[in-house]
Amino acid sequence: DAGVTQSPTHLIKTRGQQVTLRCSPKSGHDTVSWYQQALGQGPQFIFQYYEEEERQRGNFPDRFSGHQFPNYSSELNVNALLLGDSALYLCASSRTFSGGETQYFGPGTRLLVL
Amino acid sequence: AQSVTQLGSHVSVSEGALVLLRCNYSSSVPPYLFWYVQYPNQGLQLLLKYTSAATLVKGINGFEAEFKKSETSFHLTKPSAHMSDAAEYFCAVSEGTGNQFYFGTGTSLTVIP
Numbered sequence: 001d002a003g004v005t006q007s008p009t010h011l012i013k014t015r016g017q018q019v020t021l022r023c024s025p026k027s028g029h030d031t032v033s034w035y036q037q038a039l040g041q042g043p044q045f046i047f048q049y050y051e052e053e054e055r056q057r058g059n060f061p062d063r064f065s066g067h068q069f070p071n072y073s074s075e076l077n078v079n080a081l082l083l084g085d086s087a088l089y090l091c092a093s094s095r096t097f098s099g100g101e102t103q104y105f106g107p108g109t110r111l112l113v114l
Numbered sequence: 115a116q117s118v119t120q121l122g123s124h125v126s127v128s129e130g131a132l133v134l135l136r137c138n139y140s141s142s143v144p145p146y147l148f149w150y151v152q153y154p155n156q157g158l159q160l161l162l163k164y165t166s167a168a169t170l171v172k173g174i175n176g177f178e179a180e181f182k183k184s185e186t187s188f189h190l191t192k193p194s195a196h197m198s199d200a201a202e203y204f205c206a207v208s209e210g211t212g213n214q215f216y217f218g219t220g221t222s223l224t225v226i227p
Contacts, residue, residue: 042118056213
């Protein structure tokens with residue numbers, strides 16, 4: 001049973017560019033959440049997708065957007081990159097119903113903005 | 115709003131000694147509480163969780179945690195530290211199924227041989 005997978009593992013971009021990160025949830029999971037983890041900090045919630053809709057959103061600007069596909073995989077898009085967007089981006093999947101209180105995390109994508 | 119406070123950003127213990135990592139939370143509703151471990155350059159791995167069943171929760175790798183409502187705490191313990199326990203530990207709280215997680219700032223555990 002494959003866990004949560006993310007791609008790419010590492011990414012280097014320059015200020016002003018756009019980036020797309022990808023996530024495939026754990027088998028049987030239908031909900032995907034994205035978190036940003038800056039160096040030395042705990043993860044911060046960006047948003048959550050369920051049934052291809054954004055269900056919850058944290059305190060992040062509109063430059064951060066996402067998408068969920070019919071197979072439950074998800075993308076995180078960040079436009080107009082800033083130096084401060086450099087971080088580890090974590091995807092977490094869960095089930096909406098029974099046993100869905102737990103989020104399972106992928107290995108993350110490390111983004112460096114120069 | 116919910117929040118998590120992890121006291122002690124760095125904790126050092128000798129191999130074989132007791133591990134105690136502290137977590138206090140604030141929540142307006144009965145919380146779900148979690149401990150995750152993060153090894154260098156990796157994602158988060160679930161250690162254990164509290165979801166309103168038994169207040170003493172046992173997890174993987176010999177870790178356990180006790181939910182104390184009166185103290186709003188969910189401290190993580192392990193009777194005997196092993197070198198492989200060296201990692202970053204995060205406490206998280208949520209209001210329930212489908213809700214976002216709020217994480218603490220983490221505690222880095224060093225195990226001294």
